[in-house]
Amino acid sequence: MDPVKITDYVGTGVIGVSWLMIALPLLGAAILLVLGRITNKWGHLLGVAMSLASFVVAVLGFVELLGLSEDARRQAVHLYEFIPGMVDMGLLIDPLSLSFALLITGVGSLIHIYSIGYMSHDPDRRRFFAYLNLFVAAMLLLVLSDNYVGLFIGWEGVGLASYLLIGFWQFKPSAAVAAKKAFIVNRVGDFGLLVGMFIIWTSFGTLAFGDLQGKVGEASSGTLTAIGLLLLLGACGKSAQLPLQSWLLDAMEGPTPVSALIHAATMVTAGVYLVVRSGAFFEASSTASLVVTIVGVATLLAGAIIGCAKDDIKKGLAGSTMSQIGYMMLGAGLGPAGYAFAIAHLIAHGFFKADMFLGAGSVMHAMNDEVDMRKYGGLRKLMPITFATFMVGYLAIIGFPFLSGFYTKDGIMETAMEHGQWMGWLAVLGAGITGFYMSRMIFMTFFGEKRWDKDAHPHESPSVMTVPLILLSLGSIGLGYYLISDNRFMKFLAPAVGLPERLPEFHLFSTTTVGLSSLALVALGAGFAWYKYGKSEVPVLAPRGSFLTVFARRDLYGDALNESLFMRPGQWLTRIAVFFDNRGVDGLVNGLAAAIGGTSGRMRRLQTGFARTYALSILFGAALLAGALLLVGNI
């Protein structure tokens, strides 16, 4: 089944005012930023209220959408003409965009609430909430817009919010550098997206999803491949996929709720959204979709390997995020059969990863902001709620039977296996490594001996932090089963992304080769982690480690690679360019500038300040005008 036609919304329901979803948090951000210190006392409450209100609108819109017949579930809400004759600003309300909207506002609201507690000691808490609201608004614009221009504005908006929030503690040089790095690496991806949009515009004459429907076949396959690859470049930047992955690990310099909301649950999945939303281009170009799967597989392995060696709990989770988005990207590259699993995994991941990030934040909150897992240990008794919720997230991510990740990740691996043995097996291998590094994290943090610093007095976090944890862990338990059983989510998404020809069968506990071997590998990985970090003592200072460990610790030499491949040559290039610029181009440009400036200087002398000179110039002008008119008029 193909996606259904996008129709203009004519009803009078909530969908008609779905722009409120974007406007409310935007208003919140504006109020908090413009009014400034006056709002310090209640600013965080306003931020939470705006996010919650947006969630309510999303839920109401969702209910209304469910009431519509299946072939009417793609509604375009026209807002206004943005660039006359070129872009109409409007929102596209369909199952795909609303799934994202619910995730963003739902998980977003929980993280807003959590942040009240987490940021309670920060003098700039109000500014933090302003940025969070700004982020929510931009992210919603990204997923709700019915054209690439709106999507791009949201795309840049979340980039800005991410920059501001990574560098929120800008007094730390590392945070400032990380923010800059994220921004610059993302620029590369944005460039790809932008050029991709240019090609779409020149090839099809429109950037609206509705107008593009059914038109994709009109372009040549070379054009479609180019569009696909350029959009993928954009997706790689935002979703931290190879080769633009390097910024995500550094981005953990931001406050932990930011890592949970932006760098785990929502923004980094924007690339997956882009690929799925642009599915028609990828389905039409086998090269482009193959590259998507290759990027996905490479990243899911790279992220997992990086995760194995990190002692910083947040960086370990960041590696895991990279890896899980790799799975989603892999799913997104597999066509309609993979879309539903990719998005389902994305939503499930949004819950369990946010759960674990906030759990990590809770641990850090208790341990004087210590992030080194080698200085944790034995925390399960002192922080029972954090421990229990973290365990749920952990079991969900490694694919423990019947929890969320079990069903969603399994779906991606099965579909991948059908497409190609190599990608299927590599994905299964990735699951095994996941089992190892996540177990390692659990053992180092919650089990074993205390390896705390002297002045650490761990304690359970306040309920404003633990309640969101509990809610998120509930989602991590049942959501996967709910979405995947009876292909419920696949059918729900069908109007937006289409259905595969053959629906996959659902098993409560699948006994296929993929299912069993991945379980076995996960068990093996977890067992090995127990042997290394549970049974034996964890040294407080990291041992030198083997070549492989160092390789992983250095992010697979990603930064070194960037440095030697791009930064150094880039610096050389700039030096050479500066050299030539000074000698050659500058001669020209400066010459031109000097010419203009000189002209300006000379012409300025005409401005003598004498009224008689001015009058004379008017007289000359009049004479010229009259002469010219007489001349032209008598031709």
Place this chain on the structure above:
Amino acid sequence: MNGFEAPTIEYGQLAPLLLVFGAACIGVLVEAFAPRYLRKSIQVPLSLLSLIGAFALVIVQVARGGVPTTASAMGAVAVDGPSLFIWGVILVLSLGAVLMVNDDGHFVASAAAVPGSADEEEAETSGGAHTEVYPLVLFAVGGMLLFAASHDLLVMFVALEVMSLPLYLLCGLARRRRLLSQEASLKYFLLGAFSSAFFLYGMAMIYGYAGTVSLPGISQAMSTGSLMDPLLLLGFSLLGVGLLFKIGAAPFHAWKPDVYQGAPTPITALMASGTLVAAMGAVLRVFWVALGNLDWDWRPVMWVVAALTMIVGAILAITQTDIKRMLAYSSIAHAGFLLIGVMATFEAAEKNAASLSAILFYLLVYGFTTVGAFAVVTMVRDPGGEAGHLSRWAGLGKRSPLLAGVFAFFLLAFAGIPLTSGFFGKYAVFAAAVSSGTQTGDSMGAWMTGLVVVGVIASAIAAFFYVRVIVLMFFSEPAADGPTVVAPSMGTAVVIGVALLVTVGVGLFPQPALDIANQAASGLFIR
């Protein structure tokens, strides 16, 4: 002999005009009879209320759908869609200017006292003030309204003078740097009188050709008479000089920087926004209603004028060191951009509506941004008055980030950066020009595109000096004894706030404003 017939006058249609002029007359009476201490408290509400009332009357007229299709007052005034739009814009902008006039410290205590004399000091210490400023502004505004709506050349000339004479006077009333102000006033008066003479002479010649001064009458005469008559061509070019002088097109622009710099800043704001809007309205009306048949003759000439205006404005602005002079040259460059739009208005009727609406839209957004920018200029002060020299603005972004940020935003709007209203203004005018050029397919098409290219190059040059001020404000170290930013009065704050709101709002949601401009332009001018 039938005797003199009483003219029929459509008071309802002319009500906004009559209200403003009436209030101005009352203002004069107040000056004559009210005691000195009461005058300001009468004049301020009087002028504000009359402007608001006139604006309300315009709205009522539009809302009732009562846009007349024939000229009012025996064919003297045309209250058509463009007129009403321009009236609305002028009234709102002049309301902003009056709010700024209302601030203390802009106007001299006693204009007749010799600068630097004991008289001046005495007047200043006794706290005297010229409340005559208010009726003068109202007369100027009334003149602007009439100028844009006049349907025959005689009325247009009267309106031109009614608009200009108060402005000549107002220019000389600056409290600080009075010699500069008086010089500006005198220069403006001399050159204005000179250009009025051109206008009058041109009008006389056209009358000689057509036997009438009514705009459609001239058009009528041209459709039957010779188009190569030197009387017509000469008359038209002289008339053009008078009009182009008022919008400050090159080579008739020389007065602008001197006058803008010398005049009290609220008056500069009024001239840069209101006068430009009114004069553009008059230019459009003359060129479109009266001389539409002659477009093959004047278009090449106007091409050169438009290109020259943009280039001169943009290039000369680069070496300016005074903020008000820089904005004056910027205003010259923008007049050139507007002339591109005027060039585009002479194709098929529906094309006309499109490019006419583009110009109206441009006037709206440019007017608001201009008033806002000058309002910011009034707030940055040295001990000796406003900090005019650009070097004084260095590092302002560090000292008052909000004000510098707002000003930077206005500058970006002038430069036409997307997500500001200025972008859509330029886009609309350029797009109208290109489409009018390409769709007719005549030889003028390529020339129109060429003119747009010149416009884009001029915009690029102009962007340099706008951005340079931003760089200066945000990336230079502030001077140790830098200017102080005074707390804005209620009025100035409102002006800046509204201007910012329009600049941002139209930059994000251009549609409502475009719709209004489209609707105003849809009926074209009364012919």
